[in-house]
Amino acid sequence: MYDFTYLRPRTVAEAVEALRTGFDPKLMAGGMTLLPTMKARLASPATLIDLADIGELRGISVRDNRLEIGAMTRHYDVASDGTVRARIPALADLAGGIADRQVRYRGTMGGSLSNSDPSADYPAAALALDARMITSQKTEAAGDFLLGTFATSLEEDEVLCRISFAIPEAAAYEKIPNPASGYAMTGVFVARLAEGHRVGVTGAASEFFRHRDLETALDGGADHAAALDVPAPDREYLADMHGDARYRRNLVRVAAARAIQKMQS
Ligand SMILES: Cc1cc2nc3c(=O)[nH]c(=O)nc-3n(C[C@H](O)[C@H](O)[C@H](O)COP(=O)(O)OP(=O)(O)OC[C@H]3O[C@@H](n4cnc5c(N)ncnc54)[C@H](O)[C@@H]3O)c2cc1C
Structure with missing residues (x-):
């Protein structure tokens, strides 16, 4: 490691102030992505702002029929918390399927969504559950917050504080993991909300997206077998040694049908 200034603010306001006044600052949540990146010298912030002591960034509660x-x-808390398990069990299942136990004990929901890795699991849930991202500056829909590969709408002096999810009537997540990393080669989160179905997709393309044709089919009463007839939308799908773009596009169809079967059973 190299020398840097390490700060541990106790409030969001202090963290924002540190972002504004610190030299070349960077926020740290659990460090699960950031620390390996620093060790590899792909990032070298001069001021590291550890969010660990900020109590207002923790906690799980229900407000206005939304889960905040x-x-x-941490992923471990999302996976094991009684309120999450009771209100959105599919979200708890998703968190329990992230990485390994060590990463789940350190990695955080906010760190994952702020990082916006195109293969991360939470973005699919955030899109399907009509999530609102509450930051130190604004509240906005997940679709506006998540801009693409490692890109969000966060400003340099902005902290993601809370994520508010609609509580669905039913929901399920299906992930087809990358055999090497365990990240999603494709992950599809389906949800039936009071106002209709929503389907969020991660991993398959360079951007997270909603599968609107499938949402329409589900609103029309499609089951998992009928869902197999709904092709994934035209997009730029990812291609690598684990699967080409055509394969990844097909995985969306397969993962969606499995998720729908789980949700409807
Ligand atoms: C071995 C391994 C396997 C993994 N497998 C999976 C997987 O299968 N699925 C999956 O979804 N993820 C996976 N991950 C990622 C993991 O889930 C972590 O959530 C992710 O690495 C972010 O970690 P963190 O929360 O510790 O954030 P950090 O690494 O501390 O921060 C990540 C980034 O977000 C910024 N940031 C953090 N918190 C905030 C905030 N509140 N406001 C604004 N910016 C913020 C930081 O500045 C940094 O740029 C894996 C990670 C590892 C190391």
């Missing part, structure tokens, strides 16, 4: 989760809530 603090950005510093």
